[in-house]
Amino acid sequence: MAASNGFVDGVATPIPSESALIFLGTGCSSMVPNLMCLLQPSNPLCSVCVQSLSIPPERNPNYRCNTSLLIDYCGDANDHKYILIDVGKTFRETVLRWFVSHRIPRVDSIHNIIRRLGLSDECRESKEEGFSPSQIILTHEHADAVLGLDDIRAVQPFSPTNDIDPTPIYLSQHSMDSIAEKFPYLVRKKRKEGEEIRRVAQIDWNIIADDCNQPFSASGLKFTPLPVMHGEDYICLGFLFGEKTRVAYISDVSRFPTSTEYVISKSGAGQLDLLILDSLYKTGSHNVHLCFPQTLETVKRLCPKQTLLIGMTHEFDHHKDNEFLKEWSKRLKHVTMYTAYCDLSGMFDMTMITYFDGNPDSSDQTQTTQDHAEGNNQLNSSNQFGSFLESNFKLMEASDDLVHGLKHFSLTTVSLGCVQSTIFRSIHGNMIIWYGAWPRQSSKEKEELTLTLKSMLSNNISTMAVLTDHSFLEAYGGESRDGSSTAKFSTGDIISLNSAVTTTNDLNDLCYAVLAILRSRFAKMEGTTSGLCLKGQSKPRMVCIHVWKSLHFCYSWILNSDQRKWMMPYLERFSIEMKYDIFRVVYVSGDNVVDLNCISTHQMLENEKESSRKGQVLQN
Template structure:
C-alpha cells in the first residue's frame, strides 16, 4: 500500500472497538488543486503538480486538494456517534460526494466556523444535503458555532439562511436549517458542540485579521490551526509542551513551500510551520492548506528526514485521510 494513501488507524490511544476519528475532507488552499490557471494558461515547463492532478482519480491522488475542512467523528462514552464539521468551503458538495460516501458518514450534527472567508463558508448553501431528518423527512436544525463578526458576514451573504421568519412563498427558501450560536474568540470561553468541548484559539491570519483555531479532546489533545500567519503568545502557551501541556496531535497549515513570509502574509510557509511545530512540540503533527508548490510524495520524503532529525513525526495530510484517535 502507498504509505501516503494509508488511512489505517494511526498510533493514537483508542478506547476499544468503537473510537473517534478525524476525517480530512480537504487539505488544500483557497483556490484548491489543481490550480485552474496552471491548466488553462500553462507555464513553460508546465506545473508538475497541477498537470498530474487530473491524471489519477482523486481518491488515489494526494495532490488533488479541496478547500481545507475537517470532519470530527466523535464517539461518546455511550457509543453514540456525532459528526462535527469544521468549515464549509467552496468545494463542500464535492467533499460530500467523495468522502462522506467513502467513509459512510450519514449526516452532520453540528458545524464550527473558523472565520468568514469564502473557503470556509461558501458551501453553507449545500449543508441541507447532510442534515439529519426525522422519520417524516423533516429536516432538523443543525447548531452552527461562529463569532459575531463571522455571523454578520454570513448574514450579508446568505440572508435567506439566517432570517428568523419565513414569509409567504418562502417554504423552500430555507432548506438548510441552521441554529446560529455565537461564540467568543477567547481561550477562556470554551463551548460544547455535539458533546465535545472546544477551546477557541485566536491566531493572526494576516496583519490585522483574527481567525480561530480550536483545541479539543480530553483523552487525546488535538489543536487545529487551519488559517494562520502568526500564532499569538497566549494561544501558543495553551497548546505547547512547555506551556499548558503537550498535544497528541497538532494540525497546522503550511500554505507555501518557499519563502520566509512577512508581516503582510496571510499564511505560514513550510519553514515557519516547522518552526512552530518545534516550539509547540506535539507528539505528532499533520500539515494542511498546501498550494501547488507541494508535491505530496516528494515533500513527505523530506519531512520524514526532518522528523527523524527533530524527533517529532510530521507529514502532509491528504484529502480523505482518516485518523483514529480517542477523544
C-alpha cells in the same frame, strides 16, 4: 484522507470503536490543481497539477479541496458523532467523495460550530441515503470556510414546509455579522407574509467567544477556541479538542497571540499530541498565512508530538515532501512524522557561511573542516553548544540576488538537518554571512556536512559569488543586557563583527582575551544589547559579534578613541590579523531559540571556578 491513532503516512481508515479524523480538504482557497497550470501550462509542466489529468481525485493526494476537517467522535457509549469544521466552496464535492467512501451517515458539527441536529427517528428513516449534519464549527467567514453553507440543505431531511430541526452552527460574532450579509435567507427567522416557501438550509446559529478561556461543547466533545491572527487586521479561530489526545486544528494563521500559544505549547499548558497547521507556500512568507519556513519554526516552538500540514498550494508534492520531511526528522531526536512532524530537543550545532568581496587564494578555496584534538574533546561535552561553519565568497553580481539565493539555500539545508538560519549583509562592503543551526553531530559528520554544503553552494551560488573560505567555530561565551541571552537576531538588527586570526598555541589566550574584554566592558558599551564570542575549531581564529540598538551607537563605539587605544593593542598581542565589519540582518528563518553554554574554564582561570552560564540565540 482520514487520520486516527493508527496513521500510515497521515492516512487511516476510521475504526468502528475508535474516534478518527477525516481530512475533507487540505488545500488553499484556490485549491489544487491550480487552474492556470492546466489552462496555460508552463514549461516545464507543473508536476503536481498535471497529475489531476490522469489520476482520479480519490487516489491523488495532491488533489486538494478547501481545508475542512470531519471529526468522527466515538463517545463513552461507543456511539459515533460527526462534527464538521468549515463548509467552504468544495463542501458538496467532499461530501460526495469522502462521506460515501467512509460511510459517514451524517454531520453532527461543522467548524464555526453547528450544534448537533436533533433529528427524529421518523426523519432519519425517511432518508435512507441522507446525511444529516448535526453540528458544524466555523473558523472564520471567508469564502473557503462558508460558501458551502447553502448546500447544508442537501444533507438535511426534506420537508415541504421546512419544518425540521435546524442544524446547530457555532461561530464568532464577526463571522455571524458577515454571514448575515452574505446569506440573509439563512439567518432570517420568519417568512414574510405572502412569501412562497422555498427550501433553504435550516440553521441554529450559536455565537462563541474568541477566547481561550471560554470553551464549548459540540456532540459531547469539548472545544477550546484558539484565536489567531489571519493577517494583522483579522482574527480567525482554531480549535483545541480531545481529552486523552490533545489535538489543535489551525487552518488559517499568520501569527499566534501569546495567550493562544501558551494554551497549545509544550512549555505552556501542555504538549499537543497532534497539531494540524497552516502552510501555504514552500518558501518565503505571506501576509495572512504561515508558509513552510514559518510553519517549521512554529512546530519547533510548540513542540507537538505530531504535526500535519494543511492549506497547501500546488508547490507541495505529497509523496516527495513527506519523504523529505521524514528524512529531515530522522536527524532530530524523539521524532515521529506522518505528514509533517518535528520535535526538536537537545543541543545544536551552528553553521556560519560568509560571503565577501576579496581575492580568494587556492588554499582557502580547498579548505575542509578538520577538528583539532582539543576541539574534539570539547565537542564531546554535553554542556556545550555546537559549531559554526564559515565560508567566504567574492560577489560577482548584485548582493540582493545572492541574498535571494541564500534564502532558497536555507530551505534546501533543512533536508540536511538545519533547524534555523540567519543572513547578515555588510553595510560597507560586499560581505554576506549566513548562519544555520544543526543538531549535535560528530566530527566526521560535520566534515561530510561541510563538503556537502560547499558542493551545494558551488552549484547554486557559483554565478553570483566565489567560495573562498569556510570553517567551524564553537560558542565560547556571551553577555546580554538582561543576563539571559548571548545574542538576539531580528530582521533589521545592526551587527558588528570582529574576526582575528592567531596561531594554534595562542588561540585559547586570544579567545579568553576577547571574552574578558566583553565581560569587563559590556556594561559600559552604550547601545549594545548582547555580545557573543566564537572560537575556531578548524583553524585558529576568533569571532566576536555584538548586536546594537542602532547604527549610531555602533559607530560611536567604533570611533571611541579610548576603546581603540587600550583594547586593540591588547588583542594584537595574540592575533596575527584582525578584521572588522558592520552588518544588517536581512533574513531570519523564524523565532526559534537555541541554547548556548560557555566552554570550560580557561587555563588562566584555573585557580577560580567559573560557572557555566546558559544563553540563547533568539531569532525573530
